[in-house]
Amino acid sequence: MMRIPLARLVNTQTIALVGVLLLNWILFPGFFKIEWQDGRLFGSLIDVLNRGAPVAILAIGMTAVIATKGVDLSVGAVMAMAGAVAATLVVGGYPGWVAVAGALTVGLLCGLWNGALVALLDIQPIIATLVLMVAGRGIAQLITEGSIVTFSDPTLVFIGTGSFLGLPMPVVIALALMILVTLAVRKTAIGLFIEAVGVNRSAATLAGIRSRLLLIAVYAVSGLCAAIAGIIVAGDIRGADANNAGLWLELDAILAAVIGGTSLLGGRFSIVMSVVGALIIQAMNTGILVSGYPPEFNLVVKAGMITLILMIQSPFAGRLLTWFGRNRRKGA
Amino acid sequence: MSILKKLALAAGLATALSSAAMAADGMTVGFSQIGSESGWRAAETSVTKSQAESRGINLKFADAQQKQENQIKAIRGFIAQGVDAILVAPVVATGWEDVLNEAKEANIPVVLLDRGIDGPEDLYLTSVASDQVKEGRVAGQWLVDTVKDKDCKVVELQGTVGSTPAINRKKGFEEAIAGSKNITIIRSQTGDFTRSKGKEVMEGFLKAENGGKGICALYAHNDDMAVGAIQAIKDAGLKPGSDILVVSIDGVPDIFTAIAAGEANATVELTPNMAGPAFDALAAYKKDGTVPPKFIITESKLYTAADDPKGEYERRKGLGY
Known part of the structure; x- marks a missing residue:
């Protein structure tokens, strides 16, 4: 089950990622240049990994939620709350690990709240998580009292900007999380349970899956992932910006999952491919930054690229490809 | 009663x-x-x-x-x-x-x-x-006066695309440097007025401009983006404030800390x-x-290291910024 055949890595997602990276290279010849500086790797490619890490982490949790036919709109707001809690705790004199534990607890509680609304009260996920999406940012602003709470706690700063074996910490954390969650869902039956609940919850429940518990757990993981991303983002700028931290990132996370091939109708999902999806999005962002185009083009270029990628992945493109293949064979 | x-x-x-x-x-x-x-x-x-x-x-x-x-x-x-x-x-x-x-x-x-x-x-x-155009002009004039006739390549961190302060602050700065052929804006991108985007965009600028060696100054449409960018400059192994001059607008408390530490050079206060x-x-x-005039324009005061940045920080930190 865990053997990764090389052929499986050649798919539309990885082709899209390589394509975007090559395009960046054409626009900016120094794109693949990586240097060793101050005990860490330094270069545009590292920026893509580093800046993509928060969305990748969100996408890991989001993918599991979407696979159960749900969605978690609150992750951006949970990021802001986690950052606000961590910053307020260290400013209040608590050690860094307490702040991290506090932020993770908040993320977990938010996830449990979402999960309870969805699994116990049977509220539509989009509405259930919308509650926290709106309220969460307000709570974060209450915690920080509307200002950016700055700190210099070494633990939090290390999580945001430190490095391990030359790689930025956010990348290391995202990678570890990706491997951990992939193992959890593919080495055990949990992945199968998630897909079963996503395809047909009643049938899954009748088949003996404790779907309520599973749903709550999935939302809790998403909340935890959001809290981790929130700590990273706060540590990165050495401050908790309740107004802007994680703003609209829930949409990027959903997009990453969709680019990664996870169906919004539940069922099929791939954690690794969602992370690749997050990297595709970030590769586009970084590419726009180094290309030197005026900022008015940012959103148009991004929208165009995403449309192209989704078109390549669509069943229609697949049919077109087989049709061309058949014709060519006929002609030859 | x-x-x-x-x-x-x-x-x-x-x-x-x-x-x-x-x-x-x-x-x-x-x-x-x-x-x-x-x-x-x-x-x-x-x-x-x-x-x-x-x-x-x-x-x-x-x-x-x-x-x-x-x-x-x-x-x-x-x-x-x-x-x-x-x-x-x-x-x-x-x-x-x-x-x-x-x-x-x-x-x-x-x-x-x-x-x-x-x-x-x-x-x-x-x-x-x-007067937001004037704010940009004051920032630009500071740079003109500071670099004199040295060649200076400037990178600009814009505010949110299409927002009035971004348009006006860009316009004012360009007006101020228009007469100085030695000052050119080589890159301009939006940092959405936030710290994290300011940092991310500055990282891109630094990579694109040979590790930042060609950049002489940073102009940010607000202090928060400048604070983020300062961290990016430090991460790239350069000294903000001396290797790359930093000028921004707003006058929030944290920029005065940066000015006091020599990591930023000037800010234009939006009172x-x-x-x-x-x-x-x-x-x-x-x-x-x-009857007062129809439009009362507040002063756009420039603050540098000479204006007691530590004191300015103390005066502002309790205001709720």
Whole structure:
């Protein structure tokens, strides 16, 4: 089950990622240049990994939620709350690990709240998580009292900007999380349970899956992932910006999952491919930054690229490809 | 009631002795604030409250939570209470005719703070705002004076694309450097006015410009983006403030810490004290009917390391930025 055949890595997602990276290279010849500086790797490619890490982490949790036919709109707001809690705790004199534990607890509680609304009260996920999406940012602003709470706690700063074996910490954390969650869902039956609940919850429940518990757990993981991303983002700028931290990132996370091939109708999902999806999005962002185009083009270029990628992945493109293949064979 | 009035008068007189704005004493002013979406907005609120207190003005405060209908409701409430004047920081530019006409019919002067409105100018007494083009110009002039005739390649961190402050601050800066052929803007991208985007975009600039060796100065449309960019410059192994000059706009507390540490060079203040000039204008108007100019422009003061950045930080940190 865990053997990764090389052929499986050649798919539309990885082709899209390589394509975007090559395009960046054409626009900016120094794109693949990586240097060793101050005990860490330094270069545009590292920026893509580093800046993509928060969305990748969100996408890991989001993918599991979407696979159960749900969605978690609150992750951006949970990021802001986690950052606000961590910053307020260290400013209040608590050690860094307490702040991290506090932020993770908040993320977990938010996830449990979402999960309870969805699994116990049977509220539509989009509405259930919308509650926290709106309220969460307000709570974060209450915690920080509307200002950016700055700190210099070494633990939090290390999580945001430190490095391990030359790689930025956010990348290391995202990678570890990706491997951990992939193992959890593919080495055990949990992945199968998630897909079963996503395809047909009643049938899954009748088949003996404790779907309520599973749903709550999935939302809790998403909340935890959001809290981790929130700590990273706060540590990165050495401050908790309740107004802007994680703003609209829930949409990027959903997009990453969709680019990664996870169906919004539940069922099929791939954690690794969602992370690749997050990297595709970030590769586009970084590419726009180094290309030197005026900022008015940012959103148009991004929208165009995403449309192209989704078109390549669509069943229609697949049919077109087989049709061309058949014709060519006929002609030859 | 007369006792109450006398008491109020006495209290007013007492503060009048310590305050210069005599005619403002005992005035009741309603203030409809947009909300508290940014640190600057929070500072504006707290400065307005302290300005009112020091002048013996009874301030009625209403937070609109970013909604125009809440502001209109608050203004109608102020009119019903019969306040002496109304301050409004309008959340949007349109849709004010009806409610401001009601205030006009009730003979209550209205002063716009910080933002303007689309509509006839006789709807309000005056408006107090900063000149954003001038802010950009002051920042640009500082750079011109600092680099003199040295060649200087500038990278620019713009505000949110299409927003008025981004457009105006860009325009002003370009005007100021237009006469200096040695100063050129080589890269310009949006950092959405936030710290993390400022840092991310600056990382891109540094990679694109040979590790930042070709960059002489950074111009950021607000201090928060500059604070983020300063970290990116440090991560790239360069010294912000000397290898790359840093100039930005707003005057938030954290930029003064950076200036004190030599990591930023200059900031242009967007003063949160819009209410002070408004109260002065109202006091003069109430006293002998002096009609103030339609647009009162606040000062865009430049702060550098020579202007006691540590002291400026201390003065600002409690304002709610």
